[in-house]
Amino acid sequence: MPIFDSYVLKSSCDEMFDREKKVKEPWKEVAQSLKSVGFEALQERQAEIDWLLEDNGVTYNVYNSIEGNTNRSWSLDPIPFVISELEWSEITKGLQQRAKLLNLILKDLYSEQKLIKENIIPAEVIFSHKGFSPEVYDFGLKKNFNLYFYATDLARGPDGKMWVINDRTQAPSGLGYAIENRLAMNVIAKELYPNIETKKLFSFLEEFKNMFKKFKLNEDSVAALLTPGPYNETYFEHSYLSSFLNIELVQGEDLLTKNGSLWLKNLGGLKRVDTLIRRVDDRYCDPLELKNSSKLGVAGLVDVMRQDNLNMINPVGSAILENIGLNPFMEKASQYFLNETLILPQIATWWCGQEKELEFVLENLDKLIIKRIDRTESVQVYFCKKMSETEKEDLKSLLLQSPNQYVAQEEISFSTVPYYADKTVEPRSATIRTFSLKSDDCYSVMSGGLVRVSSIKDALLVSSQKGGTSKDLWILGKEEKEINFVNMFENAKYSDTLINNLSTLKAENLFWLGRYLSRLITTTRFVLHIVKKMTNFYRYEGMISKESQEILQKALTHLTMTYPGFFSDENRKKLERNPMIEIASVVKDGSRAGSLSFTFSMLSNTNINLKDILAIDSTKVYEKMKKEWSGFAKKTTHSNISMANELERMLIYMLAYKGLVKESIYKEQGLILYDIGYNIESALLFISKARSILCWHVEKSVEYDILEGLLNSVESFNAYRAKYKSSLLLENVIEFLIFNRQFPKSLAYRTEELMRALKLLPKSKDSLSSYEKPMAEANLLLQSLNIKEMMKRNDNEALYFEFDNALTTLSELYIACSDEFSKTYFSHYDE
């Protein structure tokens, strides 16, 4: 079946066809190509595009999670949106004019406010809008306060012209997707549309990169893209764009402000940020001066702007330009500042704060759409045509009560464009997002853009929600310069491998990944042992005594710091009768700090922050483990045996995850941080258990049980047997788990490991650093201790006093190491 046979024109205006269904001039080649290849080839090309985009997702580590939620919000249609060179040059002029005008408005509103004082724009339109930031009221004339980057949504109106639909100024998105779309289309275009020549994106993107170069303060200063982080659904775009533009991708936590400037925290030290492009909305950029509850910004950012020490793209305050209430006054403002009429038409808009306009709106309500003007996001919209009489009356009284809060707009149907949907081509509405960049006094417009297509066949409006489909925008014509596309990625850096450049946020997460993983595994093993013993799992060894059970249970409370736990006087009877209640709570109660569920959720936080460092396999294992864990934690009843089985299963996941973490990243990339965290946590947890289990003199039979428990909980029973063969002796276990320098799980070994690892860090010096000193001391202590001496005890005392003292000192030294280490590397204490 010929490809356009079922194409029925819906709106008054279609991009490809005129009213007689003749193909319009700019589309002739595309239409010809599509007719000649037919549906089958089109389907193949679509599959190819899908694969390319999917592959990008993998490259940038945004893959479909186990639950099947996709992190990709766009798909790409193989049919482009075509615009002729001639029409585009007119549109370009219009966009340049509008960008220039908006920048002048922005600077004026945050300085002299001539527009308000001379009655060009009503004060109400500005002050009622949430995008007006009083915090930056006098920043407008600062050198760095400019609308550097600007996105405009366009759509073709009934008169055949491109109209401005929206201005996006505070954190314009979509450029990353536009680039991605173009690269994917380049791959299929050679076969599908061999005879079409289009303008390239190259020069615009080069200009973007040059802007960062121009703003560079010194060799070491950097430009960065501020993202809300991996939880955000458009994180992929942030990641893609930042690597394309060769700038740092950062979250608020990666940054700090001091000396009136913005700094990027790296393991090697602080780096000055000279340029910040952001995907965080105005009000969320600074919890100190803007929205106090924001976790996405950096405290002190507004003050850095006040000192004029940052090129912010775009400055806080630019949300005011996304105000629909400005529309009716743009023409006047253009006359005022530029002495020009607006080139690009806008949707006719009436501000109800004026008497005549309000009258008109009230009389013509049925033809209009009413919008509140005070917000940038989730603007309240009333489609009057579809409203009941009572609803309309209510709206009228709202308009009369606070007219200055509302505008009315004409309801317009925009043009449709051919869209390939599963073996048919149908007309859909579309809007174009274009991008402009300030270079000196003028703006450059990208020769291309992101086209968004309405997701439902007959929808008039293009939804901006995720899950939409997109098209590439093709501007026909020859590129003046010949460009080799391959070179576009040429100076894109490889991910920084030097540990100095590892971001502090990542480093801290790696450190805590080590600590939480160790905590999770150690605690799981210990609980597992206790549960198994209770169920008489090791049948051949007989029942464990009540006394040893109690010692192990109390050790669990110490280990997890879930006090009062097994020390509770109140619940003593209950706990003796049924210790499983407390054990189940220590395992599953996520609201209880120290429980396994709690530790698990802490591990989850670190895991997601490390998504782009860890291998995909480890993330997959993690997702699976998380799902299993939440199923397990939801079950309310357990027999001891099923609890043991489930814990055993979880333990296997944990170990698999640990193995993948260890082998998928290399030392310089941050494994060192993970190792340090893992060793410190393991040492601390071991000391906690040792103090509960080894420091008290007990009967031989009890001693056997608890020594076995300790060895099992560090998975060292077999290794111990290999060395000592003989039955369990307290002195031998102590020698093995604390002093033995050949056994990787002993304290002495871990201490040496830590000393080695700490030496490899960027701030390491010839002399001992503050965080190395405690480890050197611990090492000396371990060398000087003598087991026999240490285990002397008065007959009337159960505690091995010397031994307990030594363990306490060691524990303090590990904590001191961790604290000093955190201060130096994570708090940038001395910088």
Added chain:
Amino acid sequence: MIYNIYHKTVFHYQSMVTFSHNITRLKPKELPHQKLLNFSMEIEPSVYESHAFIDMYGNSNKHLLIREPHQSLAVTGKSRVEVFPQIIVENIRKLKENSITYSEAIERLSKFNLEDLDAKQFLFESELIPTSSKAIQQYALESFHNERDMFEATNEFMGRIFYDFEFLSGFSDVTTPVEKIFKAKKGVCQDFAQFAISALRSIGLPAKYMSGYIETLPPEGQEKFFGVDASHAWFAVYIPNVGWAEFDPTNNIIPNGQHILLGEGRDYADIAPLKGVVQSSGSSYLSVIVDVKREEPLNKSPLEIQKNQSQSQSQMQIQTQW
């Protein structure tokens, strides 16, 4: 009249803080009827860097970065302020004399007038005072009839708040919504001020939040103890073409010399005396000590002013770390 004001605000943190950004607003505003004779600020622990600036509402702000490990941050402002009651009395007389009716005010505000532009910042909802319900609007309209004189209407409106609402500390905090205050008819000075502002804005009048101090007197025959005062809040309404008129609904008085203005804004958030962001774990709380002392002896019996304490307000964000 000269007042000596001591205002100490302390943040207490549960765990050690090594890096904190703060903004303080403790330096009283200079006005035709209020002269700042002296001002000093003490900060403990020592400040790594600080930077002063004036905000859009004309208030003095100071940005402080602390990098020394600390578990509490204490900021003390000491001011010596001279208030000129004659100027205030004269202002009030002019306001009364030139005041216009409510409908005249609304009519004028709907037009462009250069003199009214600044006041229009205070017409709209703000962070702590969102657009109010119909019920609150109705409450305001009971005093504001079309032909009613603005000054008289506001005076009556203030009186109604004073009699309808119960002063009760502990019921509310800085986050308590105005609607809840209105329903319960309970609160402290800042609740009454914010309620009044909300109601006035709902009927189209610009209204602003006034933050400062008021002199309180001990019960007869007793000596006044140091630090028993509190920071105070009241409101001002804009009478177009005439100016801002201040009212104190907590005490049902038109401020005429006992009020010392610290600063003003759309609501409390614009003029909170201390706010900050720290990286720490655990919670924090705020304690406040305020003392207001008049230098010259009283020559006539002052207005009976209830010792109405405002609650301690904490504007602190703790960014949790593991």
